[in-house]
Amino acid sequence: MVVRTPPLNSLRKGFLPQIHHPLPLNKRESQRLLESITTSFRKNLDKEHPFETNETSTKRLGGPGTGMVESQSMTSSRPTDRHLRAILSNPLFAQPRSTTVDTTTSATVTPLNAHLDVFHSAVSKGLMTTRRAAGILATIRSQLLAESPNNIRQRMGASGAGLSVLRWLRASGQENDLRFLSDHALLKLLVPFLYAAGLQEVTWSWLAQLASRATEIELETVPGKAGARTLSVLMYAIINENTEIESPSVSLDGSFAALEQAHSLLPREKSPAATAAVRYSWAKLSWASTVDAAGTPETICGSF
CATH class of the missing domain: 1.10.540 (Butyryl-Coa Dehydrogenase, subunit A; domain 1)
Incomplete structure (x- = not known):
């Protein structure tokens, strides 16, 4: 005896879930769909990155002995938030920032910001090298000295150049084997900038x-x-x-x-x-x- 198989269309109602909503969606339906996707995304991330039992109130950036402490409450922060923050703060994923123009003077922002913009743009495109990083640090230091030789260390630290280069070295994995130190031009420039930044x-x-x-x-x-x-x-x-x-x-x-x-x-x-x-x-x-x-x-x- 041959049993007839019901057509696929008859199984769609009540048995198979409806995958696609009718388009176009109104504003309320779009919001509900976004919330559903976000909840599902967070649920999966929470599963992959669960809460740790021995979390502390602070965490160190880059491991022990770096002196870079990022104070924040870990118990009030979801693991997914920390995971996404780590991704978004990675300099390798940063988007190049457009140079801001002062409409009153038709001039760009301070040269130091422009130099760092060039650095971040090259990093995001995978074009940064130790030689280019040394060149940018040398340019920033020369610019600071040209402006004024007073409080040079304090102004070097305030520029954020040393920290930017350090984050790039860590995000790209170059700090793991310290091979970048073989570029002595970068070494001699980076150490003063890191000291200036504490x-x-x-x-x-x-x-x-x-x-x-x-x-x-x-x-x-x-x-x-x-x-x-x-x-x-x-x-x-x-x-x-x-x-x-x-x-x-x-x-x-x-x-x-x-x-x-x-x-x-x-x-x-x-x-x-x-x-x-x-x-x-x-x-x-x-x-x-x-x-x-x-x-x-x-x-x-x-x-x-």
Whole structure:
């Protein structure tokens, strides 16, 4: 006996859900559809990113030792909100901002903003490199010095350039292996900008990572790879930023203290790279506290 199969059209009513609403939708129906999609989207994200049981009231941006603390209540924030915020704040997904024009003067906004707009635009298009980042930092610093040499560190920090470059390095994964430090031009410019922004702990964490493998890194300069020369340049860049410049005197006590702290991070076993780094920084400081100080009586030499 052959059982006749009912036609598909007869199953649509009451058995198969209606997938598409009749178009066009009115305003109320459109709102209800949007709310339905949003609820479903959040429900799935909550399933993929559930609430954690041991959430704290603050979270660190970029891991321990970075000195970048983002204070916010985690118990009152949905996991989906945090997940979406992380995506939207990623510089790799940022949309280039159009340059604002002052209609009264027909001039663009401040040059510093324009430089950062170029940086963010290149990052969003995947065109940013360490060499270009160094060029933008150099341009911003030159612009600040041209405006006024006073309070240069404070104004460098207020520019936000150092933080922008740091976020790009992290979002692109370049901070994981520290290969970007092999670009010494970027290194020498980025360290002062990070110190100016109060992010000196980031530079110390980089130094600690390089110091931990000082016995393994090559003495030769290898393009695209952090080596012994990188360790030396990074160490002195940090030490140099600890020089206390207060008119009319300059004190090197902070630099010598930083040298001692950097030396404590190096491995105890014999390491040519570690020895070279200490000698490089010691020679620089010795020159600054003797030869350079001879022509500047106001300089206060550090305690040996």
